[in-house]
Amino acid sequence: MKKLNRRAVIKAVAVSSVAVPVASSLTGCVTDGVKSQTEANPAGSNIRVVVIGGGFGGTSCAKYLKRFDGNIEVTLVEPKKTYMTCPGSNWYLAGLTDAKSITHDYTSLSDIHGVNVVHQRVSNIDAAAKSVSLEDGTILGYDRLVVSPGIDFKYEMIEGYSEADVDKIPHAYQAGPQTELLYKQIREMKQGGTFVIAPPPNPFRCPPGPYERVSMIADYFKKNNPTAKIIVLDSKNKFSKQKLFQEGWDALYGDMIEWIPAIDGGVVTKVDVATKTVYSEYETIKADVINLIPPQKAGKLAFDAGLTKGDWCPINQETFESTIHRGIYVIGDSSIAGKMPKSGHSAASQGKMCAAAMVSDIHNWAQPRPKNVNTCYSLVGSDYGISVAAVYELHDGVIGKVKGAGGVSPMGADDAFRKMESNYARGWYKSITADIWHS
């Protein structure tokens, strides 16, 4: 990290000079240094972009910045060396995939694309000085900054629950150790036990996520704990792909799943962590395993950097540049991106749009006006897939849905259709993760 520190200082000094001094002994930086001297694409030379957050949004943005202009010096800051994705993590809970298949690293990003990948935690963003401080003391100067910090939780909204309790009652809504914990708890649950899941109020990451989780845990129980009960205490009165999920639940899991909407008292107001008791207007339930997904807000970093208004980050929806701090772009779950849902697919899509907008701006090219998409597959059972899709475009500065396009899978489709979409769900995962982490 000291090396980077020195390099950052060199670059900071040499901001305006055309030929950046190359510290050729620095492994991992050599290709970048060479590229910044090639002048094949002068506008991008010496431009330093720091991307914070190695999820679907940040990693995609870092890769596509390089794809659109290899001369831009891109640094990705992500504390984790490997990244378990939320998409696919419900399949893992069911035992339909393994942890390795949904865990990715950053070697392709550095080796193929020449992105400097720094595994450190950010301690401060100084928007005025255009620098990012890392916990090891490194200071990274930037010309433009992209932040893709995902979500954080409003634990305080549920009485009796706090961040310290997540090792007993997991949210499992940031994949990794939390996913492993829920995986273990499900498997250790007594026969005929009660699993309570409490999905959050809108807006939140991956709208169908909690309901795919219900499905996948039901799939596990059906095979391994057939008398188990799943109670969904919901903060909402309706949810994404609701009719399709419920059609699938009826077909595959009979009366194992009970969904209590807010209107029937489903909102969880309090938990007793020690006794695993959940309080709602509907009833007080002594559960065996609880998956509490708290209300959400932008990632902590977004708040620390002063990029939020309310719970989320306002942006120029054409470029993803913050409307609060010029030169800082916010993508993914933290951003207010019009009608786009908070999803990995949206974030990756936004990473590309943001990269293209930034590169076009740097080169004084016309801003592209592309169509943008979200595709979201959910598995209701191993061979039972459903989807929702939408196409987006900018209307009067707001990302809106293209009318006539998009929508959910048909109701009442035959087994072959559901099976095909379950295959496509897996194909989607393979392709999107290859696009972001492996190519």
Next chain:
Amino acid sequence: MKKFQKLIIVGAMFALPSVSYSVGISNAELSATTCFMCHGPEGKYVGGTIPPLAGYPESVMVTQLKAIKSGARKSTVMQRHIKGYSDAEIEELAKYFSSLKP
């Protein structure tokens, strides 16, 4: 100096993607990058279950996408997607994908 430049070019060949962009990023190219998320990066096959699109014959893709859009050709999710694109956009997308190496 020349020698140095040559070295730089060799370095750049290893480091840069083999695609070059001279006049900016077209709407078709940028929209196509969103297709990559299901159909494989740069339209290439990566072992999934969704057909790769790199090098897809342009006229075949145009015909198929228009048929999917009208409903004449059955699909699962593709009709929901392609209804969001004009015929001109479909033609541009097909042209772009046909230019990619499989």
